Amino acid sequence: xSPVLSRNLNRGKAQPFDAILAKVMVSxxxxxxxxxxxxxxxxxxQPSEMLEVARFLKNDPDLSFDSLACxxxxxxxxxxxxxxxxxxxxxxxCVYDLHSLRHNHxxxxxxxxxxxxxxxxxxxxVWGVASFFEREAFDLLGVSFAGHPNLRRILLPEDWIGNPLxxxxxxxxxxxxxxxxxxxxxxxxxxYQ
Amino acid sequence: xxxxxxxDYITLSMGPHHPATHGVLRLEVTTDGEVxxxxxxxxxxxxxxxxxxxxxxxxxxFVPYTDRVDYVxxxxxxxxxxxxxxxxxxxxxxxxxxxxxxxxYIRVLFAELNRISSHMVGVGAMTMDLGAFTPFLHAIxxxxxxxxxxxxTCGARLTYNYMCVGGVNHDLYPGAEDExxxxxxxLEVAMKDFNRLISTNNIFKGRLAGTATISAQxxxxxxxxxxxxxxxxxxxxxRRDLPYGIYDRFQFxxxxxxxxxxxxxxxxxxxxxFVVRLLEVLESIKICRQVLDQMPPTAGVAExxxxxxxxxxxxxxxLRKPPVGEVYFRCENPRGETGYHLxxxxxxxxxxxxxxxxxxxxxxxxxxxxxxxxxxxxxAVIGSLDIVLPEVDR
Numbered sequence: 001x002s003p004v005l006s007r008n009l010n011r012g013k014a015q016p017f018d019a020i021l022a023k024v025m026v027s028x029x030x031x032x033x034x035x036x037x038x039x040x041x042x043x044x045x046q047p048s049e050m051l052e053v054a055r056f057l058k059n060d061p062d063l064s065f066d067s068l069a070c071x072x073x074x075x076x077x078x079x080x081x082x083x084x085x086x087x088x089x090x091x092x093x094c095v096y097d098l099h100s101l102r103h104n105h106x107x108x109x110x111x112x113x114x115x116x117x118x119x120x121x122x123x124x125x126v127w128g129v130a131s132f133f134e135r136e137a138f139d140l141l142g143v144s145f146a147g148h149p150n151l152r153r154i155l156l157p158e159d160w161i162g163n164p165l166x167x168x169x170x171x172x173x174x175x176x177x178x179x180x181x182x183x184x185x186x187x188x189x190x191x192y193q
Numbered sequence: 194x195x196x197x198x199x200x201d202y203i204t205l206s207m208g209p210h211h212p213a214t215h216g217v218l219r220l221e222v223t224t225d226g227e228v229x230x231x232x233x234x235x236x237x238x239x240x241x242x243x244x245x246x247x248x249x250x251x252x253x254x255f256v257p258y259t260d261r262v263d264y265v266x267x268x269x270x271x272x273x274x275x276x277x278x279x280x281x282x283x284x285x286x287x288x289x290x291x292x293x294x295x296x297x298y299i300r301v302l303f304a305e306l307n308r309i310s311s312h313m314v315g316v317g318a319m320t321m322d323l324g325a326f327t328p329f330l331h332a333i334x335x336x337x338x339x340x341x342x343x344x345x346t347c348g349a350r351l352t353y354n355y356m357c358v359g360g361v362n363h364d365l366y367p368g369a370e371d372e373x374x375x376x377x378x379x380l381e382v383a384m385k386d387f388n389r390l391i392s393t394n395n396i397f398k399g400r401l402a403g404t405a406t407i408s409a410q411x412x413x414x415x416x417x418x419x420x421x422x423x424x425x426x427x428x429x430x431x432r433r434d435l436p437y438g439i440y441d442r443f444q445f446x447x448x449x450x451x452x453x454x455x456x457x458x459x460x461x462x463x464x465x466x467f468v469v470r471l472l473e474v475l476e477s478i479k480i481c482r483q484v485l486d487q488m489p490p491t492a493g494v495a496e497x498x499x500x501x502x503x504x505x506x507x508x509x510x511x512l513r514k515p516p517v518g519e520v521y522f523r524c525e526n527p528r529g530e531t532g533y534h535l536x537x538x539x540x541x542x543x544x545x546x547x548x549x550x551x552x553x554x555x556x557x558x559x560x561x562x563x564x565x566x567x568x569x570x571x572x573a574v575i576g577s578l579d580i581v582l583p584e585v586d587r
Contacts, residue, residue, distance in 0.1 A: 036517070036518035036519055037516065037517040037518050038281070038284035038285060038516040038517060038518030038519070038520070038537075039284055039518070040284070040518055040519055040520065066413050066414070067413050067414075067416065068416065069416075069521070069523060069530065069532060069549065070521060070532045070534055070547065070549040072534040072545070072547040072549075073547075074536055074544075074545050075545075078538075078544075079536075079538055079544060080517065080538050080539065095519075095534065097521045097532070097534065101413060101427065101429050104434055104435070108521070127414055127416070128411070128414040128415040128416070128557060128558070128561065129414065129415050129416030129554045129557050131557055131560075132416075132553060132554060132556065132557040133554075136553075140244070153237075154236060154237060155236065155237040155240045155586060155587075156237060156240065157237070164242060164245050165244065165245060165248075165545075
């Protein structure tokens with residue numbers, strides 16, 4: 001057992017978001033701060049740099065983000081843009097919710113990638129759990145993770161077509177020779193309207 | 194079951210209908226004689242696209258679906274969802290809800306009762322998988338009492354749909370407090386019987402001691418959460434370290450794995466995971482008693498800020514126009530951290546609902562943990578990790 005992880009052994013000091021951001025900016029000048037209208041803040045990094053950033057966040061003794069709590073893929077195709085003049089964003093975003101058990105602080109990291117060629121560097125070698133999370137994002141959103149040793153569908157069947165959590169997903173009419181359309185249901189509007 | 198031979202190695206499929214896989218899980222294992230050399234979990238048999246359904250329903254309509262995410266602890270699933278939505282609403286002063294005191298106490302009380310019942314199913318099923326049938330009946334018998342209490346309160350025995358954004362759907366029925374106290378006293382006696390029957394049994398201990406040890410580093414890296422994480426000696430409990438709701442008002446210990454099986458045991462083995470669950474039941478009893486002592490009496494009016502149980506009108510109004518943005522909320526469920534990552538575009542329908550569950554991440558360690566174990570140990574590993582498959586596939 002690692003001593004830093006056990007009870008009451010000098011639990012470190014939680015760092016505020018600005019201090020974490022400053023540290024990341026020194027090593028990765030391309031990283032940017034982001035915030036949502038409801039006050040949540042995050043660090044946006046380049047998808048190709050994700051692995052180096054992850055290694056840095058985990059190994060830096062002041063940050064020590066040793067656990068990946070959640071990896072969420074979000075399709076921004078229909079998300080409202082900040083102002084009317086700004087162009088529509090069609091990116092796919094990977095959201096990493098990190099937590100440090102030593103310091104008990106949290107951080108959100110986002111990596112935005114294009115819809116046409118969605119590739120993000122895999123962090124599977126940093127946090128083992130990312131292996132499953134990345135397969136799920138690959139399955140449901142179609143994001144590829146460069147460097148993942150076993151990137152294939154996890155929840156859906158291998159022969160499924162499309163990525164259901166994309167906002168422009170078209171419901172299949174048949175699967176395995178079985179008609180999926182039900183009475184009074186239109187595929188254009190989705191099944192639950 | 195299909196068997197393939199490749200020299201000395203045999204590849205065989207365990208499941209998806211194996212009784213010890215707690216649902217429909219298929220493990221593709223490669224064996225060298227009795228020893229496993231590789232294991233690939235194959236999940237998705239129970240995929241019901243709950244996340245996609247979440248993007249098509251209004252915020253409050255999603256509560257019954259959270260019951261189905263993990264049906265062994267539906268109350269906790271409800272709790273995680275409503276707290277996540279309330280966290281989103283609290284990011285704007287216009288939509289912030291003032292949850293009645295009594296509702297908060299009822300939520301914690303029922304979440305802890307459901308934790309007890311879920312852990313009883315977990316340890317009971319584990320003993321049954323290992324060939325001891327009687328302890329399972331003892332454990333599931335206690336769960337029946339809890340189901341009775343839930344049924345009297347909300348009408349359902351398994352999928353409750355009891356908590357709602359803004360509070361809980363009904364007040365406690367008259368006499369519920371006394372009945373719960375009586376049940377807790379009986380449970381303590383039953384726990385002693387259970388421990389005499391199986392936990393201290395030398396055959397059982399010897400079977401599990403030192404089996405499938407997970408080190409603290411691996412547990413953290415592979416996203417083990419809840420009792421599985423603590424059994425590896427990592428001292429982290431969301432209820433204590435990042436308290437949500439009113440958990441900061443209660444005193445309780447966080448049980449850790451300490452190589453309970455004796456000289457042959459190791460920290461983080463199957464027996465530690467079993468014992469940590471039993472110890473957590475005792476801590477939950479403590480929390481339930483404190484809740485019953487502190488809970489304000491009912492005011493008879495739902496909207497009352499102290500003795501009420503639901504601010505339904507305010508919640509409905511707030512959910513019509515929630516703040517734009519996102520939150521990640523994490524909740525300590527019996528199977529560890531349940532997280533909801535919610536993205537809102539300001540409409541009454543969520544833009545994205547991501548559910549992070551403890552069983553899903555627990556399965557990710559199989560590929561690393563299993564090589565080197567015996568075939569018969571695989572059943573003990575699945576039982577000790579307390580995996581519930583609907584939660585994996587969602």
